[in-house]
Amino acid sequence: MSYRLANRAGEAVLLDGADFWAMGMDPMDALADVDDLHRLWANRGLPDGQLSPAELGPPVPNPQQVFGYGLNYRDHIEEIDRVDPMGRTASEAPVVFTKFPTCLVGPSAPVKLVGEHCDYECELVAVIGIETRAVDEAQAWDRVAGLMIGQDISDRALQTAASPPQFSLGKSRESFGPIGPALVSPDLVENPDDLAISCEVNGDLRQNSRTSFLMRPVAEMVAYLSSILTLHPGDLIFTGTPGGVGHAQGVYLKPGDVIRSEIEGLGAMDNPCV
Ligand code: ZN
Numbered sequence: 005m006s007y008r009l010a011n012r013a014g015e016a017v018l019l020d021g022a023d024f025w026a027m028g029m030d031p032m033d034a035l036a037d038v039d040d041l042h043r044l045w046a047n048r049g050l051p052d053g054q055l056s057p058a059e060l061g062p063p064v065p066n067p068q069q070v071f072g073y074g075l076n077y078r079d080h081i082e083e084i085d086r087v088d089p090m091g092r093t094a095s096e097a098p099v100v101f102t103k104f105p106t107c108l109v110g111p112s113a114p115v116k117l118v119g120e121h122c123d124y125e126c127e128l129v130a131v132i133g134i135e136t137r138a139v140d141e142a143q144a145w146d147r148v149a150g151l152m153i154g155q156d157i158s159d160r161a162l163q164t165a166a167s168p169p170q171f172s173l174g175k176s177r178e179s180f181g182p183i184g185p186a187l188v189s190p191d192l193v194e195n196p197d198d199l200a201i202s203c204e205v206n207g208d209l210r211q212n213s214r215t216s217f218l219m220r221p222v223a224e225m226v227a228y229l230s231s232i233l234t235l236h237p238g239d240l241i242f243t244g245t246p247g248g249v250g251h252a253q254g255v256y257l258k259p260g261d262v263i264r265s266e267i268e269g270l271g272a273m274d275n276p277c278v
Pocket of ligand 1: 074244
């Protein structure tokens with residue numbers, strides 16, 4: 005099933021390059037029927053027009069649940085343990101937190117920094133397409149509507165202000181969840197388990213990895229979560245960030261910075277910091 009679904013000023017559109025096809029409905033309603041999305045994509049005909057990236061909102065504006073996997077790339081575990089030595093290793097059970105959905109914004113939205121310790125985390129985001137409960141890994145990809153880029157912006161000071169750390173608040177400030185530019189069905193990328201992922205700040209390459217280095221790949225994450233709770237269409241899974249975050253170098257985001265996030269086959273997002 006193929007489609008690229010985006011959000012143009014609150015309305016679902018199919019997006020191919022700059023060309024768009026208006027669907028006349030809310031993006032969440034569009035996502036609730038992926039078979040229909042596929043049918044519309046296959047028969048899309050002449051586009052309704054062209055749009056600029058600045059018009060795009062979050063492809064999934066109101067998910068019921070947003071999960072974040074922490075410490076899912078080995079080089080990120082190692083760099084965090086250098087800054088704050090705790091002997092971290094790949095944990096037996098996954099480290100999972102919530103990003104509250106109110107933090108989600110579009111692919112070119114400004115990131116509103118608070119304090120001196122805000123940081124970037126470029127991540128692959130998997131979007132659930134069908135209600136899912138207790139699937140095994142072999143079935144898991146069939147439950148994924150698509151993939152997109154996400155920034156798990158993190159206020160490190162807030163995140164570590166309490167003990168144990170409160171990831172969920174530190175990663176949920178207003179505008180701390182840029183996603184986009186479009187939700188891309190998994191068949192439209194060459195290998196959904198092996199995509200180049202990178203992040204630049206002001207043109208300076210900070211993160212550069214491949215999603216094949218995910219210690220818990222997408223299918224395992226979906227299977228694990230679905231063993232505990234029911235996943236709903238539109239639920240997001242931020243899959244973790246590779247090494248190279250600012251926190252590991254003591255360098256944080258500042259107003260005027262531009263964060264460029266890129267994943268092979270999914271496009272790029274440019275988010276200015278204010
Ligand atoms: Zn993260």
